[in-house]
Amino acid sequence: MASSSSFSSASNSQYCPRWKYNVFLSFRGKDTRRNFTSHLYQGLKDRGIFTFLDDERLEDGDSISEELVKAIEESQVAIIVFSKNYAMSRWCLNELVKIMECKEKENGQTVIPVFCYVDPSHVRNQSKSFAKAFVKHESRYKYDVEGMHKVQGWRNALTAAADLKGYDIRDEIESEKIQQIVDHISSKFCKSARSLSYLQDIVGINAHLEKLKSLLQIEVNDVRIVGIWGIGGIGKTTIAKAIFDTLSHQFKAACFLANVKENAEKNQLHSLQNTLLSELLGKKDDYVCNEYNGKCMIQSRLCSMKVLIVLDDIDHDDHLDYLAGDVGWFGNGSRDIVTTRNRQLIEKDDAIYEVPTLLDHEAMQLFNQHAFKKEVPDECFKKFSLEVVNHAKGLPLALKVWGSLLHKKGLTQWRRTIHQIKKNSNSKIVEKLKISYDGLEPEEQKIFLDIACFFRRHGRKTVMQIVESYDSGAEYIMDVLIEKSLVFISEYDRIEMHDLIEDMGKYIVKMQKDSGKPSRLWNVEDFKDMMVGNMVSRLNNAILFIFQKHIWPIPNICSSSFI
Numbered sequence: 001m002a003s004s005s006s007f008s009s010a011s012n013s014q015y016c017p018r019w020k021y022n023v024f025l026s027f028r029g030k031d032t033r034r035n036f037t038s039h040l041y042q043g044l045k046d047r048g049i050f051t052f053l054d055d056e057r058l059e060d061g062d063s064i065s066e067e068l069v070k071a072i073e074e075s076q077v078a079i080i081v082f083s084k085n086y087a088m089s090r091w092c093l094n095e096l097v098k099i100m101e102c103k104e105k106e107n108g109q110t111v112i113p114v115f116c117y118v119d120p121s122h123v124r125n126q127s128k129s130f131a132k133a134f135v136k137h138e139s140r141y142k143y144d145v146e147g148m149h150k151v152q153g154w155r156n157a158l159t160a161a162a163d164l165k166g167y168d169i170r171d172e173i174e175s176e177k178i179q180q181i182v183d184h185i186s187s188k189f190c191k192s193a194r195s196l197s198y199l200q201d202i203v204g205i206n207a208h209l210e211k212l213k214s215l216l217q218i219e220v221n222d223v224r225i226v227g228i229w230g231i232g233g234i235g236k237t238t239i240a241k242a243i244f245d246t247l248s249h250q251f252k253a254a255c256f257l258a259n260v261k262e263n264a265e266k267n268q269l270h271s272l273q274n275t276l277l278s279e280l281l282g283k284k285d286d287y288v289c290n291e292y293n294g295k296c297m298i299q300s301r302l303c304s305m306k307v308l309i310v311l312d313d314i315d316h317d318d319h320l321d322y323l324a325g326d327v328g329w330f331g332n333g334s335r336d337i338v339t340t341r342n343r344q345l346i347e348k349d350d351a352i353y354e355v356p357t358l359l360d361h362e363a364m365q366l367f368n369q370h371a372f373k374k375e376v377p378d379e380c381f382k383k384f385s386l387e388v389v390n391h392a393k394g395l396p397l398a399l400k401v402w403g404s405l406l407h408k409k410g411l412t413q414w415r416r417t418i419h420q421i422k423k424n425s426n427s428k429i430v431e432k433l434k435i436s437y438d439g440l441e442p443e444e445q446k447i448f449l450d451i452a453c454f455f456r457r458h459g460r461k462t463v464m465q466i467v468e469s470y471d472s473g474a475e476y477i478m479d480v481l482i483e484k485s486l487v488f489i490s491e492y493d494r495i496e497m498h499d500l501i502e503d504m505g506k507y508i509v510k511m512q513k514d515s516g517k518p519s520r521l522w523n524v525e526d527f528k529d530m531m532v533g534n535m536v537s538r539l540n541n542a543i544l545f546i547f548q549k550h551i552w553p554i555p556n557i558c559s560s561s562f563i
Helices: 036-046 066-073 090-104 120-125 129-140 145-162 174-193 205-216 236-250 260-266 269-281 291-302 317-324 360-371 379-392 396-406 411-423 429-438 442-455 460-468 474-483 499-514 524-532
Strands: 003-006 021-027 051-054 075-082 110-115 224-229 253-257 307-314 335-340 351-354 542-544 557-559
Touching: 021 036, 021 066, 021 090, 036 051, 036 075, 036 174, 066 075, 066 090, 075 090, 075 145, 075 174, 090 110, 090 145, 110 120, 110 145, 110 174, 120 129, 120 145, 129 145, 174 236, 205 224, 205 236, 205 335, 205 351, 224 236, 236 253, 236 307, 236 335, 253 269, 260 269, 260 307, 260 317, 269 291, 269 307, 269 317, 291 317, 307 317, 317 335, 360 379, 360 396, 379 396, 379 411, 396 411, 396 429, 396 499, 411 429, 429 499, 442 460, 442 474, 442 499, 460 474
Parallel strands: 021 051, 021 075, 075 110, 224 335, 224 351, 253 307, 307 335
Antiparallel strands: 003 051, 542 557
């Protein structure tokens, strides 16, 4: 049996991990599949609410499928769409009984009845069309004791469900009622999101969220732009994602536009404008073909919408000007959050949150998370831990990377690493992070540099196919890099790393080039220099280009490993 489920990028991490689905939709297919239920499903989908909907309901037989039983058990909320002929379907009635059984078990599940052009009393008392349905059912089972017991169970479930607080859409505007239901569901989920483990595991996040909320002033019905400013590795993106997940339910639409700086370099700004419009309008499309039209389109389409937008990692005036240039572009109550390393870009904004480094006890907590995981460290490591934490100066990225590097290492490795950190105490953070690279095996170093120079933000499956062609142990090495906090897999199954980790990798390659042993090329100008100097033959690894037609018409990735 085919089924579909709606899902957005932020959703799965927002909700309690015990639930596979946020919502299970129970409905009579012949009555509402092509009207009310389809519109409700789309509304839930547009808000990123993960919903189970059975696309090809046969509604036949005396028992429901195991797939539906499991889906009901794994859904936090069940919405029952009662229509005129709902009770005609034994399938629907059995589904309803299972839903009410799950509710009675007090597992935290919620049941919401929706009376779709039917009087709630008809459902509660099984009268009118519901009475006709039960005449049919009782006639079918009149000589079957077990069958009549089942019929009574159906009656009890209908009565119990109709007594619950729900929605009666008679004499109402259907679209407005659907919006109320979606708002209710979204609000309910967000309440549980505040206690999610993924937020609790972020050291110091509660203080960040409280300070940001005071700057955002969500309760005020104006439009505000708030900047999150700080050095690289301080946690700006993590904080922005946390506030986005916490507050997005309070807006009609929300969009987290990640990696603006890099995406703007790869694509023209109008491409980012199309992404923004697609997310906020709930329909993917190429709305504009240039950034000037994009400014007009954003203003005209969003000026009456209450939206939440995060522009993550901007580094140029154009990024803000063309994506969220003026408070007049958005409806009352809208909020725009911007993260950047350049304070000058956001000086004119309503408020700026300068992200502080971690307090000493927070820094130690974060370091211990990665150095010892859930283990209690031996007394002999505490002194060394304090030395590492002191040299990290409260920078989360350094604490995370160095902690991961030292995980399960002996005292000798700890002493050596701390010596290296102290040796580079006056160097910039990129040089300090190089210690994590030095701790890798040669093959691990090779694949790490390939990712830093060529494969960041590429699909994991594609990259692994390429890397495995020249290293059969690539899967294991990838796990090592993830374990050491040098690489992570994004929600879109892409290979990712922090900007400073990428900078560190490219810094190492530059050092190789300066020593006369270049290993990788990804910059067109550097490639031209090598061609002019006839030095390409000295390149010992790979070349990557993102080509434009006026440069040279050769493939996207070109590696000596394949030639």
